[in-house]
Amino acid sequence: MKKINFLILAYILLVLIMFVLPFYSADTYNIFRNTTSHLGAQKTRNSWIMNAGFILIGTTTIYEGWKSLGKLYYFKLLVVVFGLSLILVAIFQHAPIIENIEYSENEDKLHSLFATLTGVSFTFIAISAGFMEHKHKRILAISTGVFVTMMSLLMSYVSNYMGLWQRLIFLAAFPWLNYFFIGLKKPRA
Numbered sequence: 001m002k003k004i005n006f007l008i009l010a011y012i013l014l015v016l017i018m019f020v021l022p023f024y025s026a027d028t029y030n031i032f033r034n035t036t037s038h039l040g041a042q043k044t045r046n047s048w049i050m051n052a053g054f055i056l057i058g059t060t061t062i063y064e065g066w067k068s069l070g071k072l073y074y075f076k077l078l079v080v081v082f083g084l085s086l087i088l089v090a091i092f093q094h095a096p097i098i099e100n101i102e103y104s105e106n107e108d109k110l111h112s113l114f115a116t117l118t119g120v121s122f123t124f125i126a127i128s129a130g131f132m133e134h135k136h137k138r139i140l141a142i143s144t145g146v147f148v149t150m151m152s153l154l155m156s157y158v159s160n161y162m163g164l165w166q167r168l169i170f171l172a173a174f175p176w177l178n179y180f181f182i183g184l185k186k187p188r189a
């Protein structure tokens with residue numbers, strides 16, 4: 001009997017949320033301009049759905065990573081930091097995109113801190129994996145880390161499309177991460 005890959009299931013659900021929830025969120029939400037964090041923002045309609053997605057993907061990443069990483073304690077630590085930061089992104093929510101609404105600035109600052117930690121920890125995972133992988137897997141791991149970094153920079157420098165850049169990050173990061181975890185379960189040649 002084949003084991004269930006919870007990370008893939010959580011990822012599929014996350015992708016659906018990222019692309020469907022914008023139609024049921026704030027009226028001013030724009031899929032290209034606004035991030036997934038805006039979908040989960042304070043006092044935003046249906047924000048609980050995006051935040052549940054963040055918690056689910058963070059939890060399943062930790063679970064699948066812990067099962068796959070064996071004695072690779074450095075990677076286990078990075079995966080736990082990555083997964084927990086995703087969970088904390090959901091708990092401490094972004095400021096609302098709707099203007100003139102009261103919100104917690106401290107919560108927004110904590111959200112930004114954990115969102116940054118999510119990106120940095122993922123990049124460390126991918127680049128570090130590149131040093132332990134062989135041939136095409138090495139190139140794929142490092143390329144994924146560089147791609148995520150470049151998209152993160154574009155979010156800052158071409159912010160009118162930060163929603164697009166962030167979605168591209170999610171679309172690249174989790175399939176690679178799952179591929180990395182699966183590769184660790186297989187015996188090496």
